[in-house]
Amino acid sequence: MDESRLTIRRAIKADIPQLLELYRHLIPGDEQPTEAQAGDAFARFLTYAGSAIFLGELNDVLVASCALVVVPNLTRGAKPFGLIENVVTHSDHRNCGYGRQILDAASESAWASGCYKVMLMTGSQKPSTLSFYLAAGFEQSKTGFQKRRFPVRSEI
Template sequence: MIREAESKDREQLSNLYRMLVPNSKKMSVPEEQIEKIRMDPANFLLVYEEEGALLGTLTLNICLQAMHGTRPYGLIENIVVHEDHRSNNIGQSLLKYAEEYCRSLHCHKIMLLSHSKRVRAHQFFEREGYDGSVSKGFKKYL
């Protein structure tokens, strides 16, 4: 089942994020932030749950723009599937859920970034129809 995260999911979300960035010293998943996202109509912290266990997550942000009329775009971040449950269509289910929501809002596009060394993730995104050759992503950490 895919649903929005709740504050009670904090520990399991932290565990999933550790699988994505195992050496991060800055990672923090406060319950208050989970609830703040939950209350925001343009931001979604989605989780894939089976029998009480969170097996995957992604963040979806709906962003306004002026270039394409009233059509927003979706931004996906922090997509991670539990390392013991990869290749079981969990990531695919999360992406499809986010895509359907974006379609319902008539989004112009969906964008996502992936670390340049995550080759398996890149292959997965390409299988799901995302084109990594159209744009080049840039980040500046603050």
């Protein structure tokens, strides 16, 4: 496992085509937005101060990503909290430590933005996925609920 070559940075609008390709490894067969739709969503995403999509590149190839949304809050002394979503590593580059590095970068950014906690949810029941999040420093300490407009995706 060679983690040293991974470069982590924040996404910019020009990264959208590569990011959409990487998301195919998150949800194969998922409906893809047009580049214009994705560009609009990306611009709205950046209106939340501190929020970012983190990219992990290996030799200029995008291999991992996650999104961090910093949510303003009126409790906890008005400290915001972070939500991490869309955690993905290209299937050819899994089990190399890249996903953990991306999660670490997002967490550090949340702390720098004053967040008092960072949360993520997974629909996966795979022991390997749950172990991955535990090993990355997350604890399974809350009960999550959701209301969906679209059906849950099938397990990969």
